[in-house]
Amino acid sequence: MPFDIPLALIILFPLAGFAVCGLIGSRMTKPWPGIIASGAVLASFIVALIRVIDLASMPQNVRVISETAYTWISVGALRSDISFLFDPLSAVMILIITGIGFLIHLYSIGYMAEDHNDPEGKLYARYFCWLNLFIAFMSLLVLADNYLLMFVGWEGVGLCSYFLIGYWFKREDAMAACKKAFIVNRIGDFGFLLAMMLIFVVVGSLNYNDVFDAVRNTPQLFSVGILGTIGAATLIPLLLFVGAAGKSAQIPLFVWLPDAMAGPTPVSALIHAATMVTAGVYMVSRSSALFLNAPNIQILICVVGTLTALFAALAALAHTDIKKVLAYSTVSQLGFMFMAVGVGAYAIAIFHVFTHAFFKACLFLGSGSVIHSLHGEQDMDKMGGLAKKMQITNITFLAAGLALAGFFPFAGFFSKDEILAAVINAGSGAPILIACGVIGFIAALLTGIYTGRQYAQVFLGDARDEELYEHAHESGPTMTIPLIILGIGSLVVGFLGMPHFVFIPAWGHAFTNWLEPVFSSGGAAEAPNVILLLIGLLIGWGAWLGGVALGKNAVGVIMPESLRAVSLDAFYNITIVPAGFAIAAACRWIDETFIDGIVNLVGSFVGESSVALRATQTSYVRNYALAMAVGAVIVLAWFVVK
Amino acid sequence: MVPTSFYILISAVLFTIGALGVLVRRNAIVVFMCVELMLNAANLAFVAAARQYQAMSGQIFVFFVMVIAAAEVAVGLAIIITVFRNRETLDVDSANQLKN
């Protein structure tokens, strides 16, 4: 290239789109805000692609581009600029964000055009305005080169998620869900903030390079004890994981994700499948150097990820709402990603992020296509037999579903099985990880079952509701083209990260090789365990076919009604929510009784004293003369006393 | 020769009686007369001090006080007459419109 295109453009294009759609979007006719927004994201994608090509042309061990856009904070020891770090990890993330983001923008142009929640179409521009802002913040998050700037992006995507979940702001469920998402995210953000403060206290800087150099060269800095004997080396990774758990919906902070389905379906696809929820995985992977010194925390992460994967998969089996199943599926897959992170297989975790983005987005968009054509119906019990009426949606949903289930040779197989293999391999160091691996296989089995069931319930068999079936139709090209692209992606991208068998050509592990230099611990260069892979392969095939069989026989729910009430939400409603209300009531009492009391006391004191003082204004001259005389006497008395 | 302090004492007593009269009486003219009483008490003090220190300034001062008192009485009584014409009463308590 004759000149270096600044990385800042990747963020500025969607920001400009946000400004345009936000300020004058409401005056444009229907598709234009969408076209402008999609164009902005496409421009970002092109810029990102060009820069990635630049990056690839650099030798492998120095594959880093740093750019500083603006000096932001320079106060005392704290120096945090708007500067970007572009290395293979950010490259992968930014391509996902802008590429899949662009496809979802395209999809949304058609999807949001007929919105039965918004018949007058007044909210259309607002949607694209927030969506663009989201892309801008998410790009900022992955491109930042210091924790503070990443936190800006982190908060920003949380904010946009709030706005987008609560997009139909007249709906009660949407408003409750968006508040819940924001508040639960906040809890995680608190952990992240504490971690950042600790990092600053220990290292003196929030810049990635400074922090990671400090970990590598002067690890003794981190052994300073913070809480008694717990050192910073343990506490910082723990708090970082708390932050990641909030954003990436791990136990116990995943409760916002299923409720977030109250937002429009493309939002669920972009934010709650492909990008925002993977921010936690990105953040932990980026901080891999910090986790190196805390093996206990890594085991904790793996265990939490495993449990999340299992329980979310069980929950997915218990729902009949097409989007809720996908939501719980996302939580489960995120659990898988954290399992990989927990054993240090960061490259594999990011690979799973990559493949998951494709097939989950495809699944969500496909479900959106179904919902759209059925005019808002989301209950799978009322669907069925749509394969004949919506061919493109059918095929792409099938492809993505197979990928999710881990059906060889689709994408999900490679990423998920490498995760499980890595976990079991690492079990040689810590036996608990072997248990995690086994549970992971069970979760993979459940994944296949619920995905197959979902596909069969929606598309195969006979229509369960004739009236809805009559109106069903395939969606327009703005919606089907992204579906096709993502469907093809779900098929093929898996081949970029195949395990290191001898007979596989070099491009087969291009992905992991690409990411190799970024992480501190080993990526995935171990010899693959063939047995585990075969087990995974059989599980993938078997689970899918079993699930399809279940779905065809219209067995919707495996779990009895009573168990559905047992949920983390219910637990929170019993424990934390009343505690919160009690604290709020106490504060209110203090405010009303004490503080207002004091203020009112001052006010009434002034009033009362002025009423008392009014008595001196008798209006009789003689009284005033007496006052003067008494005053003179007092002055004289003072001389007497002196 | 009577000591000066006796005269000062008489002056003080006269002054006090005059002040008392100003505070207690309701008739405006009587109040005015008590003011004259106070002035005369001060005059007495001046003359007594002049005698003690053999300084003529004291008597000069009394002279001037008398002149000014005369002018003041004239103007004051004119004011009282004008007020009386408007209000028909000489009660100083009648001016109570600024009550509370």
Add this chain to the structure above:
Amino acid sequence: MPVDSIIFGLTAFVVIAAAMMVVLNRHPMYSALYLVVTFLGLAVFYLQLQAPFLAAVQVIVYAGAIMVLFLFVIMLIGADRPMAGEDHLGVQKWLGGAFAVVLIGEIVYFLAGAHSATLNTRSYVALIHSAADKTLYAPFGSVKALGSVLFSQYLFAFEATSVVLIIAMVGVVILAKKRL
């Protein structure tokens, strides 16, 4: 007992008694007459204090002019009756009495010489003497002495008082006219 003291005692008694009658009497006319008596008593005091000219002026101006003016006004506006209506401020009497008692007490306290040490009387005396007359060409208190000081040292004040008198006359005429 020297004659001075007897005269002083009698005159003091008269003056104070008359002053009290001024305050305590309900008829304004009687108050005015008692005030005349007070002034005459004060004239006697001035005589005793080597100020004969002032005694004469007191009688002429105060008792003769000012009190006559008072009496004219009292009779003109018919104020010779006692005040009608009740006294709303009864408490004023008691407070006033207390004030009077305290004031007398303070002054007696001062006169008893308790504070003459702190009050630097010497400098005041020096001040008085320095500002005062150089040499009197006549006995102290005589008309000549008064005149010599008045028309030399206090000439400006003397002229100023004449201006004051003119202003007072003009003011009275304007105030008392029924139609300007």
